[in-house]
Amino acid sequence: MSAATWLRARVARKTMETDAICRLELVADGTQPLPPFTAGAHIDLRLPGGLVRQYSLSNAPSEAGRYVLGVLREPASRGGSAAVHQALAEGDVIEISAPRNHFALADGAEQHLLLAGGIGITPLLSMAQHLAAGGQRFALHYCTRSRSHTAFVQTLSAPALAPQVHHHFDDGDAAQKLDLGALLAQPKPGVHLYVCGPKGFMDWVLATARQAGWPEPQLHYEFFAGEAVDLSNAGSFQVKLASSGRVIEVKQDQTVVQALAACGIDVPVSCEQGVCGTCLTRVLEGTPEHKDMYLTEEEQALNDQFTPCCSRALTPLLVLDL
DSSP, X not given: XXXXXXXXXXXXXXXXXXXXXXXXXXXXXXXXXXXXXXXXXXXXXEOTTSOEEEEEOOSOTTOTTEEEEXXXXXXXXXXXXXXXXXXXXXXXXXXXXXXXXXXXXXXXXSEEEEEEEGGGHHHHHHHHHHHHHTTOOEEEEXXXXXGGGXXXXXXXXXXXXXXXXXXXETTSOGGGSOOHHHHTSSOOTTEEEEEEESHXXXXXXXXXXXXXXXXXXXXXXXXXXXXXXXXXXXOOEEEEETTTOOEEEEOTTOOHHHHHHHTTOOOOOSSSSSSSOXXXXXXXXXXXXXXXXXXXXXXXXXXXXXXXXXXXXXXXEEEEOO
């Protein structure tokens, strides 16, 4: 991301939703207003220490002038969530990107089924508020460890949302727990499913939906984090820069991004786990080994782009549009 595309925002409020989830309200710093956004969108935050991380916008798109985020303090944080929780304070000015949306509501859907696990509530909360405001049919099922681990309770309890919201607590009685098989047993045309949360939760939801016969175009999802890439059995390969013809070796213990950076070539990155698509790069020759969760299976099969933060090569050489 070039410097010209970064916006300045001020932390107007920082509060704790739970012991582990903080709520950030960002407003414009200066005269330039924050750009509008659509439900399901996210922004990049440039955090103290130079880290760039992505967080979903959780407020209603109609709320012009502010962005509301929910950030979970990850026990195994790679620095991003720790920086938000420990280094950011009310009044601080940070740089953010304009909103981007890879998890949008489906046009023309007759009904929306939103399934959130833990911190995955953030983009789905924005969707629910937008759908409620427009009088559209939807239901939101929110699974958390316990009531004390449930974020945005006040927003979800608002009269416009409460009738469509169903809470499921891991430590609650069996009657209130999510019966996913029954919920997804009858796929119907016009009903679209949206899921976000920890990978295990998402895998469970998507596998159950597919087994029940839900068509793929009716399934929508956004991963917050990918699986760690095991490089222990990875081989080395080379990448060639189409603009200069320069050839760079990617060693077994390196990602493509790391190998390029070691040679002074910067590729914009954010999640570094193949989730966000920030580093997406065109492949002109060779066959990538896709390890991302950003591209669809159909897009991966084309082999004309890949995520160099985690993906590798099935051929000895990849020619990149760099």
